Amino acid sequence: MYDDDQPRDRRLPLAPLERRGYGYLLDFVVIWLFSSLAAGWVRLLIFIIGWFALRVVLVSANQGQSLGGWAFDIRVVHLKMKRLPGILELSQREGILGTASYLAMVGLDINFTNGVSFLLLVAPLFGDLIWAIAEDSLGQAFHDRIAGTVVLTSRRGFSLDLRLKRFWYDLKKQWDNRQRRR
Template sequence: MPRYRDRLPRVPPGRRGGALAIDFLCVWFLSSFAGAFWQIPAYVCLWLVVRVFWVFRNQGQSLGRWALDMKVVNERYGRVPSLLALAKREAILGACTLLLVVSVNNLIRPTGVLNGVVLLAVIPLLADVALAFGDVEKRQAFHDRLAGTIVVQTRRGYSLDLKLKRLVAQFRQRVRR
């Protein structure tokens, strides 16, 4: 008989990327109001609130995961991970996205650093999520493996991806007429 965690439906890496993008853009937007000096501390605090504490209190869903019908669960038990596991997971992912924030801010506000070199800050994020594309069975990124978590599909959410697909299909039908 298959174990419970083996029966959980895994989420494709593209949808996971969409949820990460929603969370990243929300946190980045809110932290941008803090000013140039306080933006990085504000980003770190908001990232922890949105991706650790909110996820712990909201059945494993952040805003992006809720919008795309997925949640993060403990790999072993299929339940919401502990705060420590979520903090480990999001510390790695948060550091990678923080490098992305710094690189994009340097592209927007040149500070003497070569703009092309700043784009190299994206490499840790790409290396982290590349494992999810290579792992066909569990679809775990590096931060998932380290924290012992998996991202699974759920029925609880907004189904933004399905609604967008429906809108695109309707738009195509209207264009064909």
């Protein structure tokens, strides 16, 4: 199940964990908004179709980038082959992450009215996050480790996080200049 002889290439431009989180969050919110239009089994069906379309089909057609990956300049690469993962690897990866995400979505819908259920439903997603934090060399989350993938930075994308940081810096600079003039 775990391949201990995976190459540990330190020269890979690994994506920072916060960028990976932002990209995931953007994809999750988009799919959550669409699936929240329905209820019951239809909601689950919309979530599965949306997740598969956004995180498998789009990634395989878009050089390893989903909507969130494009927005934050990250891409998924097969670790051993150093290329775009196949449909099987992406389906494995996103099947694990999609299940954890759907459970988290249900937990967030319950919110804190039933705290124990909320914690139990959100726990798999947090477990995956903790796995990525604890992974020392490649920062692979559980779903990445199973599928043999790694998330790298990319030159191709929108750089939303950098644009927002720059916008915030410019806004703060303008505010400081106005305060000095008074």
